[in-house]
Amino acid sequence: MLEVVDVSKTFNPGTVNENPVLKGLSLKLTPGDFVTIIGGNGAGKSTLMNIISGVLFPDHGRVYLGTHDVTYMPEYRRARFLGRVFQDPMQGTAGDMEVVENLAMASQRGSLRGLRWNLKAHQFAYFQELLASLDLGLENRLHAKVKLLSGGQRQALTLLMAAMNQPDLLLLDEHTAALDPKTAQKVMQVTQRVVAADQLTTLMITHNMQQAIQYGNRLIMMDSGKVVLDIEGEDKKRLTVEQLLAKFVTASGNALANDRMLLS
Amino acid sequence: MSSFASSLVSGVSQGLLWAIMALGVYITFRLLDIADMTVDGSFTTGGAVTAICMMAGYHPLFAILVATLAGMAAGMITGILTTRMKIPALLSGILTQIGLYTINLRIMGKANIPLTGINSQIENLFNWQLPFNASRTAVALIIGLIFTAVIIALMYLFFGTEIGAAIRATGNNPAMVRALGANTKNTTLFGLMLGNALVAISGGLVAQQQGYSDIGMGTGAIVIGLASIIIGEVLFPKTNFWFRLMGVAFGSIIYRIVITLILRYSPLKSYDLKLFTAVVVALALWLPYLLQQIREHKARRSNIPSRGGV
Numbered sequence: 289m290l291e292v293v294d295v296s297k298t299f300n301p302g303t304v305n306e307n308p309v310l311k312g313l314s315l316k317l318t319p320g321d322f323v324t325i326i327g328g329n330g331a332g333k334s335t336l337m338n339i340i341s342g343v344l345f346p347d348h349g350r351v352y353l354g355t356h357d358v359t360y361m362p363e364y365r366r367a368r369f370l371g372r373v374f375q376d377p378m379q380g381t382a383g384d385m386e387v388v389e390n391l392a393m394a395s396q397r398g399s400l401r402g403l404r405w406n407l408k409a410h411q412f413a414y415f416q417e418l419l420a421s422l423d424l425g426l427e428n429r430l431h432a433k434v435k436l437l438s439g440g441q442r443q444a445l446t447l448l449m450a451a452m453n454q455p456d457l458l459l460l461d462e463h464t465a466a467l468d469p470k471t472a473q474k475v476m477q478v479t480q481r482v483v484a485a486d487q488l489t490t491l492m493i494t495h496n497m498q499q500a501i502q503y504g505n506r507l508i509m510m511d512s513g514k515v516v517l518d519i520e521g522e523d524k525k526r527l528t529v530e531q532l533l534a535k536f537v538t539a540s541g542n543a544l545a546n547d548r549m550l551l552s
Numbered sequence: 553m554s555s556f557a558s559s560l561v562s563g564v565s566q567g568l569l570w571a572i573m574a575l576g577v578y579i580t581f582r583l584l585d586i587a588d589m590t591v592d593g594s595f596t597t598g599g600a601v602t603a604i605c606m607m608a609g610y611h612p613l614f615a616i617l618v619a620t621l622a623g624m625a626a627g628m629i630t631g632i633l634t635t636r637m638k639i640p641a642l643l644s645g646i647l648t649q650i651g652l653y654t655i656n657l658r659i660m661g662k663a664n665i666p667l668t669g670i671n672s673q674i675e676n677l678f679n680w681q682l683p684f685n686a687s688r689t690a691v692a693l694i695i696g697l698i699f700t701a702v703i704i705a706l707m708y709l710f711f712g713t714e715i716g717a718a719i720r721a722t723g724n725n726p727a728m729v730r731a732l733g734a735n736t737k738n739t740t741l742f743g744l745m746l747g748n749a750l751v752a753i754s755g756g757l758v759a760q761q762q763g764y765s766d767i768g769m770g771t772g773a774i775v776i777g778l779a780s781i782i783i784g785e786v787l788f789p790k791t792n793f794w795f796r797l798m799g800v801a802f803g804s805i806i807y808r809i810v811i812t813l814i815l816r817y818s819p820l821k822s823y824d825l826k827l828f829t830a831v832v833v834a835l836a837l838w839l840p841y842l843l844q845q846i847r848e849h850k851a852r853r854s855n856i857p858s859r860g861g862v
Contacts, residue, residue, distance in 0.1 A: 341731070367733035380731070382724040389717060396714055397733045406717035449732070464618075 289489045290317040290457050291341065295349030296513075297335055311513040312349070317457070322483055322490045326499040326532075327510035333493045338512070340491070342366045354456055371450030371488075373443065373463040374487045375511050380446030383435030385488035387426060391415045392447030418448050422478055441473035444478050450506065451482045458483065460492040464499070476503065488533055497529045507535060556816075560687050563812040567805030568696025568852065570776065571736075572703055574804045577777030583744045584709070585723040586634075589645030591777060593652030594748040595770030598755025600656045603665040603765035616756045618862040623752025624745040626652060631741035638829040654744075656767055668763035674714045678761050692761050699757060699857075703750065704797045712792065719743045751777075772826050775833050779839040780804035788854030 292315040299307040311333045317323060327333050339345040340351060341364035349368050350359045353369045374380050380391050392415075393404050403427035412430070422444045426437075429468040434442060443463055450458060460479065464472035480503065494500050500507055507524050509517035509532075517528060556644065573595055580588035598619040604617035626648060633644035667676060680691050710716045721729045722739040729736050751773070759765040783806050784799030791799070814820050819826065 316671045319641075362735070364730045364733055367731055370731075374727075377728055379725065382721040382728055384747060385717070385721060391731050393714075393729075394715055401714035401718055403713045403715060403732060405712055406714050407712070481840045513779045 289319045289321070289354060290315070290491070291350075291352040292316070292336070292340065293352070294349045295336075295339060295346045297339060297344065297346050299330075301347075309513050310339070310346070313510075313514055315515060316517075317489055317491065317510070319489055320487050321506055322325070322488075322504035323492070323506045323508055324504040325491065325493045325508045325510060326495070326500040327332075330512075331510040333462065333510055334515040337459055337491075337493060341370055341372055341459055351543045353526045369456040370526065371397075371452070371455035371458045373450050373458075373460045375462040375465050377439040377442040377446070379468055380449065382444055384433060385435055386429040386431045387419070387437075388412070388415055390445065391418070391449060391452070394452045397455075412494060414521075417549055418452075419445075422448070438471075440467055440475055443471075443475050447482055449450070450484065451488060451504055454486045454488065456489065458488045458490040460490065461492050462495060465495060479503075483510065496531055501527050501529065501532065509531075509539065511536070511539070557584030558689065558808060559602070559812050559816060563763075563809035565692035565696050565809035566690055566812075568693065568700045568801065569761055570754060570808065571696070571700050571753045571780065571801040571804035572673050572757065573754035573773055574777040574780035574800050575700075575703060575707065576747040576754065577774060577783055577798070578745055578800050579581050579747035579750070581778065581781060583720050583723045584639040584740060584747075586740075586744070587645070587774070588627075588630065588747060589642060589774060590626055590648045590652070590744070590772040591645075592648035592770045592772065593656065594623045594751045594757075594768060595755040595773040596656045596765075597622050597626055597652055597770075598661070598764040599759035599769050600659040600665075600755075600767075601752070602756035603667060604659055604661075605665060606676070606760070607665065608673070612760055615760075616677075616753055616759040619756035620749045621750045623748040623750070623755075624751070626831060627748030630740065630748070631744040633775050635737035635740050635742075637705045642713065644707075648708050659766065660765060663767040664764055666764045667760065676763075677757070678758050695757070695761075699753070700801050703753075704801065708794055709795055715739075715742070730784060775826075775829050776804075776807065779807050779829055779833045779836070782833065783807060792799055829837050 292313060294306070294312050294314055296312055297310040299305075301311060309330070313336065321467075325333055325336075331478060335344065336411055339346050340360065342361060345360055347454055350357060352358065355368065356369070358366045358369070372380070382393075382478070388407060392408070392411065394439055395411060416427045416430065419430070424444060426441060426445065434445065437445065463479075464475050476499065479492075482488070490502065490504070501524070503525065506518070506520035507527065508515055562598045573591070573857075577588070577591055580586045583834045601614040601619040605618050606612055629651070630648045632648060639647070661712040664714060667674060676794045677695055678688065678691055678853035682691065682694075686694075711720055719731055719739045719742060722743070723737050726736045729739065747777065755770060758769065769777045781800055781805045782803065784796070784801070784803030787802055788799035811825060814825075814828070
């Protein structure tokens, strides 16, 4: 489904601030995989996400989605393969527009926009059903401006929008990091359900070790721009936070110096 | 009709013709979130193109159509500067505006083209002969009403389409629009073209109505557009798109009435108006921040310590 081959990315090359973030990273996802990616600050998780989604282009290596080589495909064009949820709850929706307008725009992802009405009468029932599945009462607020929703509600809405039209790959970039623990849990429940409903191939970045272990069928740990750990199936199910920490030390050769990751 | 009433009616008809310009500014300023300085130049372009088309003997409506295309071209230049060449939007507009000064002079061949007097034989929309006996002001009112109503209706419909929604969302959250598969470079470019097309239509109508096209007729247009938008938002706060568009038109009308009354009943002269408008718009743009500061100040005053500190 997704194949990242030997990708490198260096920021500010040739300057004193030269920062090689990805160093020949390779990664292959099979259809239906739900992969969690964990790693400290500066491990290159977000850069990897940006290269997959087309916000950044790699210096070296290729990115494939299905049979398409998308290495240099512009962000807006590869959007037809991708559903994305961002860390910032504000980033996934248009705040000044209505809930239903946002959903309608998401339903056009992957098709050419024209002079048809943005809001189509026959889609309303479907949107209402989707919103009702969130169990947040949003089905009664179709015409509310999105900026009036809470961060958790916005993130749940973004999830629905990202999963619409069954994207080939769902990218979740620390999408619960900005939420309080209870809301984060709720959004993770929604995530689990949305992913399971359509068997979506999913890549989820997280800072939260517990989350990385609890969700998905495969766990990848990144350090200094490389994959240092790749555990799946039964091995992953039996994993504990302590084991994960120990494995990190063996894999990377140094202790995990990241409070945010340890504490969460 | 008393002279007071007739100056009111004249203010309304002027306001309607300028409202189309303000609606163009609304597209760029409120929907795309760009302060598009192209407007001062493209308004004059609209007037200039209309004037030379009319002088060449074309129908005045055809002249407006050509002006519309010229306005689109002006918006496209700004759009290319900002989306393809990554020049900041504000600067892109200023560059186009400066360039248009030369282009407008080249179009007209001189700084002013009269469409009345020696040229009074040429066809003008505002010489429309109505079946009933209507004054020139009444004709201007009717033409302004027709154009403004049609443009508001078209805008309402267009911004309800898939492309229209993508343009609105671009001003709101471009990252989201790209993630949903629309090219924000194109939506921005298209929005700038539409906005300046409306501005040029307004320039063409104003030139016909006032009976001349002048190189300086667009100076300060952007500020007048902003003033109209702000007045409209005060009149119709927190309302739907329909009323927001109507609000811009009403804002433009009220702006013109106020100007007419000031010229009539105050010692201010017409050359004082630009400063007056600039000060009013600056105050209006300050207002939301001022109100917030007042609220914070009150909150601090009422936050009395219950026990002493260090």
